[in-house]
Amino acid sequence: MTDQKSTGEQKNGVEALVAPSGDPVIRTIAMPADTNPAGDIFGGWIMSQMDLAAGNAAARLSRGRCATVAVEGMSFHSPVKVGDEVTVWAILEKRGRSSMTFEVQAWRRPRVGEALTCVTRAHFTFVALDENGRPRPIPEENDGETWV
Ligand SMILES: CC(C)(COP(=O)(O)OP(=O)(O)OC[C@H]1O[C@@H](n2cnc3c(N)ncnc32)[C@H](O)[C@@H]1OP(=O)(O)O)[C@@H](O)C(=O)NCCC(=O)NCCS
Secondary structure, three states: OOOOOEEEEEEOOEEEEOOOOOOOOEEEEOOHHHEOOOOOEOHHHHHHHHHHHHHHHHHHHHOOOEEEEEEEEEEEOOOOOOOOEEEEEEEEEEEOOOEEEEEEEEEEEOOOOOOOEEEEEEEEEEEEEOOOOOEOOOOOOOHHHOOO
């Protein structure tokens, strides 16, 4: 299970976080094609990276097709600039019969520099689907479940 620690400090009313220590699901570079009209990275691009990350984790956990059913609590704390390295973690919070909720965190690192900043976090719920697009149970066994 990915470890998540808080420094306990507050910045702009947001609890300062330490980046998760486990493996991220996605690490990519923000490119000029991903910008909004102001030149910063478009929030929708970051949200799509988070959805991709959670969807990948959900498919891996449930060993099959999944769909996003809910996204809750998203707020943006910091802009992302062209050239930033963007890293996305998906941390399993809740596992139901067919549903899985992940806390998804996106962090940025400037192209030149080591400072990691949490850009946004939200709770993504996915449902495992069968071949008819209806909910199916998540398999019980998952090789120890140590990867999320
Ligand atoms: C996912 C879908 C098949 C679920 O159908 P449904 O009739 O709501 O199914 P159920 O009521 O049996 O719920 C299935 C599970 O989803 C959970 N769930 C349903 N709606 C939810 C919501 N809004 N938030 C959180 N969990 C939800 C239920 O609690 C249940 O969890 P459990 O099996 O772990 O107990 C259906 O809502 C759907 O097809 N949605 C569209 C998905 C999609 O296209 N996503 C991409 C959007 S671009």
